[in-house]
Amino acid sequence: MADFETPAYTEYPVIPAIKMGTMEGSGPFIAKPIHNEPLGFPGELVENWKQVALDKMQELLGKYRSLQVYLDSCVKCGACTDKCHYFLGTSDPKNMPVARQDLLRSVYRYYFTFAGKWFPKLVGARPLTREVLDEWYNYYHQCSQCRRCSVYCPYGIDTAEISMAAREILDTVGIGQKYCNEIIAKLHKIGNNLGLPEPALKNTLEGLEEDIEEETGVKVKLPLDVKGADILLITPSADFFAEPHIDGLIGYAKVFHEAGVSWTISSYASEAANFGMFIGNYDNMQKVSMRVREAAIDLGVKRIIHGECGHAWRVAYSFWNTLAGPFDFLDQNYPIPQHICEFTNDLLKRNKLRIDKSRNDHRVMTFHDSCNVARASRMGDKAGGQFDIPREVIKAVCNNYVEMDQDTIKEGTYCCGGGGGILTDDLIEVRVKGALPRMQALHDVVEENGVTNMAAICAICKSQFSKVLPYYKMSMDMIVSVHQLVSDALILTGQKTDEDESKEDESK
Amino acid sequence: MSFLSFTYVIMFYAASLVLFIGLGRKIYQYAKTPAPLKIPTMPAPLTNTGVIMRMGREVVFFESLFKANKWTWIFGWLFHVSLVLVFLRHLRYVFPQDSIIGAVIGLELIQSFGKYASYTMVIGLLGLLGRRIFVDRVRYISSPSDYLMLLLIIGIAATGMLMVFVSHVDIMQLRAFVVGLFILQPVAVPTELLILIHLALVAILMFIFPISKLLHAPGVFFSPSRNQKDNSREQRHIADWAVPLDKTRGNK
Numbered sequence: 206m207a208d209f210e211t212p213a214y215t216e217y218p219v220i221p222a223i224k225m226g227t228m229e230g231s232g233p234f235i236a237k238p239i240h241n242e243p244l245g246f247p248g249e250l251v252e253n254w255k256q257v258a259l260d261k262m263q264e265l266l267g268k269y270r271s272l273q274v275y276l277d278s279c280v281k282c283g284a285c286t287d288k289c290h291y292f293l294g295t296s297d298p299k300n301m302p303v304a305r306q307d308l309l310r311s312v313y314r315y316y317f318t319f320a321g322k323w324f325p326k327l328v329g330a331r332p333l334t335r336e337v338l339d340e341w342y343n344y345y346h347q348c349s350q351c352r353r354c355s356v357y358c359p360y361g362i363d364t365a366e367i368s369m370a371a372r373e374i375l376d377t378v379g380i381g382q383k384y385c386n387e388i389i390a391k392l393h394k395i396g397n398n399l400g401l402p403e404p405a406l407k408n409t410l411e412g413l414e415e416d417i418e419e420e421t422g423v424k425v426k427l428p429l430d431v432k433g434a435d436i437l438l439i440t441p442s443a444d445f446f447a448e449p450h451i452d453g454l455i456g457y458a459k460v461f462h463e464a465g466v467s468w469t470i471s472s473y474a475s476e477a478a479n480f481g482m483f484i485g486n487y488d489n490m491q492k493v494s495m496r497v498r499e500a501a502i503d504l505g506v507k508r509i510i511h512g513e514c515g516h517a518w519r520v521a522y523s524f525w526n527t528l529a530g531p532f533d534f535l536d537q538n539y540p541i542p543q544h545i546c547e548f549t550n551d552l553l554k555r556n557k558l559r560i561d562k563s564r565n566d567h568r569v570m571t572f573h574d575s576c577n578v579a580r581a582s583r584m585g586d587k588a589g590g591q592f593d594i595p596r597e598v599i600k601a602v603c604n605n606y607v608e609m610d611q612d613t614i615k616e617g618t619y620c621c622g623g624g625g626g627i628l629t630d631d632l633i634e635v636r637v638k639g640a641l642p643r644m645q646a647l648h649d650v651v652e653e654n655g656v657t658n659m660a661a662i663c664a665i666c667k668s669q670f671s672k673v674l675p676y677y678k679m680s681m682d683m684i685v686s687v688h689q690l691v692s693d694a695l696i697l698t699g700q701k702t703d704e705d706e707s708k709e710d711e712s713k
Numbered sequence: 714m715s716f717l718s719f720t721y722v723i724m725f726y727a728a729s730l731v732l733f734i735g736l737g738r739k740i741y742q743y744a745k746t747p748a749p750l751k752i753p754t755m756p757a758p759l760t761n762t763g764v765i766m767r768m769g770r771e772v773v774f775f776e777s778l779f780k781a782n783k784w785t786w787i788f789g790w791l792f793h794v795s796l797v798l799v800f801l802r803h804l805r806y807v808f809p810q811d812s813i814i815g816a817v818i819g820l821e822l823i824q825s826f827g828k829y830a831s832y833t834m835v836i837g838l839l840g841l842l843g844r845r846i847f848v849d850r851v852r853y854i855s856s857p858s859d860y861l862m863l864l865l866i867i868g869i870a871a872t873g874m875l876m877v878f879v880s881h882v883d884i885m886q887l888r889a890f891v892v893g894l895f896i897l898q899p900v901a902v903p904t905e906l907l908i909l910i911h912l913a914l915v916a917i918l919m920f921i922f923p924i925s926k927l928l929h930a931p932g933v934f935f936s937p938s939r940n941q942k943d944n945s946r947e948q949r950h951i952a953d954w955a956v957p958l959d960k961t962r963g964n965k
Binding site for chain 1: 739742743746747748749750751752754755756757758759763771775777778780781782785789841844845848849850851853854855856857858859861921924925926928929932933935936937938939943945946948949950951952954955958
């Protein structure tokens with residue numbers, strides 16, 4: 206399959222002994238000028254890169270308290286050293302969160318602290334060289350910014366903040382990552398990560414309407430650019446074409462249909478994902494977010510509902526109000542934005558959906574908490590709602606549900622291995638190895654409890670698992686969308702079911 | 714005043730200046746640097762009271778460290794709690810016995826706890842040192858300064874313990890020296906070797922505090938992942954530097 210070995214399952218989770226340099230390398234493909242320039246970055250490495258990099262670091266230190274405090278406060282206690290899935294899967298010590306931070310912290314100390322300037326050897330400070338820059342590029346693209354380390358750090362040091370700053374510095378000197386920057390450029394130009402133009406999107410949605418009608422006999426609409434609709438759905442563009450994402454989109458459409466609300470997708474803001482966060486760049490993240498605001502104003506909607514996507518929900522929940530708010534033109538009686546799981550769970554609670562749970566009886570479900578939903582956002586009105594609400598939705602539509610190991614769920618959940626701009630084929634080794642802790646936990650419930658499927662509410666998780674499950678000798682279609690489960694159990698008004706048909710046969 | 718006393722007086726005034734000005738500058742820097750985005754590690758408290766409780770659990774019980782690693786937690790917590798007890802005992806060198814504070818710290822309870830906490834303090838420090846030496850992951854991330862810091866504090870604790878449990882020194886003269894420093898009327902430093910070593914190591918600790926990882930002490934209070942509340946949907950949060958970038962003004 207590839208020129209590396211997939212890590213083996215073990216009887217218990219194991220903290221590996223460190224092995225130097227196992228993931229040394231040149232990192233993911235480097236962006237070309239056509240990818241960098243539309244984002245406002247130099248096309249390629251600038252001549253005075255060292256000065257530019259240090260100036261940028263100084264600027265960021267003054268703009269982000271997180272960076273300043275986190276670079277100063279680490280005491281090297283080691284609490285985080287066994288918490289990163291990339292370390293557990295690769296044994297490379299530079300994938301331990303503190304060591305990953307130290308790649309940048311060592312340079313910070315050398316140029317910006319008294320101790321580092323005068324006693325570099327004593328405090329582990331080092332000057333910025335081309336080798337250091339390349340090391341940053343390699344190892345800061347082996348971080349999925351999942352924040353698991355920040356849960357366990359006694360000072361809450363979040364490596365995601367450090368890796369975002371490092372990537373921003375790299376972009377500023379002209380070394381961008383092709384995957385992220387190409388996608389952001391596409392979004393600025395067309396409105397989604399795929400570069401899917403309006404006619405293609407329209408076509409896809411019409412195709413889905415036909416599929417649903419064929420399956421259920423009910424006309425369920427997937428409206429596009431409908432002015433005056435109540436709800437604007439912002440969802441990752443993967444929902445329009447990828448498996449199992451698309452089954453989730455069908456689920457949202459059916460739920461909206463049954464709720465009797467008017468809703469629309471926007472071709473201008475046809476993307477929930479915001480890779481501006483991955484590269485740590487405020488301007489690009491804001492520019493991407495503004496499309497949502499503009500679309501909402503243009504279409505005259507009252508509410509915004511957000512589809513299943515992890516990092517996008519972080520940006521939407523935690524950052525939209527900052528970047529593109531205030532959303533004072535929307536209906537203030539609803540959360541802004543609202544997660545599709547919040548919307549569906551509310552309907553389920555009020556018995557507004559006709560559900561036949563037995564339709565999911567061929568499945569034994571477990572749920573993967575997506576890192577950005579779990580540790581960087583919320584749902585509902587209570588802390589921890591982001592854990593409860595998706596589970597309540599799943600349990601309301603499925604009879605068989607099992608939790609994975611407590612250390613691997615909720616706030617301690619492991620990243621799928623593909624988040625944070627890592628979901629690219631040129632990083633497949635990182636992705637496969639980084640998936641180990643999740644695969645191990647899943648494998649355990651498959652063996653012990655006969656789990657057949659794992660549900661997720663993140664487009665990246667779904668794509669990543671589809672890709673890496675086979676490396677771990679599991680089937681790629683084990684991963685499903687939460688709203689796929691809803692869709693399968695939901696009986697639409699006027700929908701003919703097998704039961705109805707057999708009753709009709711009897712009465713004949 | 715002897716050259717030795719003069720040196721110690723200057724050393725302590727210099728150390729105090731470095732400590733307070735250095736720490737003050739860092740705290741000012743942390744306070745004035747904006748946190749432009751809401752990044753509490755979730756689930757996070759929804760209220761200010763909740764944030765105070767979270768920070769309290771973090772500072773008093775080391776909640777996150779407890780979740781992370783029980784060995785590091787037990788050694789780290791033992792050290793810090795012992796440090797507080799030992800510090801309380803030391804206040805008797807500053808406050809007169811007939812003052813209220815002096816009476817409280819003079820209580821047998823505080824004095825005995827402060828005395829025997831030195832043992833648990835050293836156990837904690839040795840445990841942390843042991844992890845640094847024997848756990849491959851922690852060894853990898855350790856710089857020489859990380860070991861030296863532990864050895865420095867062990868040295869302070871050891872000389873202190875020798876004076877309490879083995880070779881008693883002239884406490885009244887030490888008290889006079891310390892009080893003299895505080896009221897800006899310095900007197901001669903005691904000349905017992907243990908006292909001189911103990912005091913010199915403490916001065917070194919004061920010097921390096923604001924330029925080292927000891928900044929974790931003020932740092933934890935400024936950590937956005939711990940001190941922010943979860944209310945980003947309800948309340949708009951924007952940094953001063955981001956206001957000019959705000960493209961929503963005038964946009965309906």
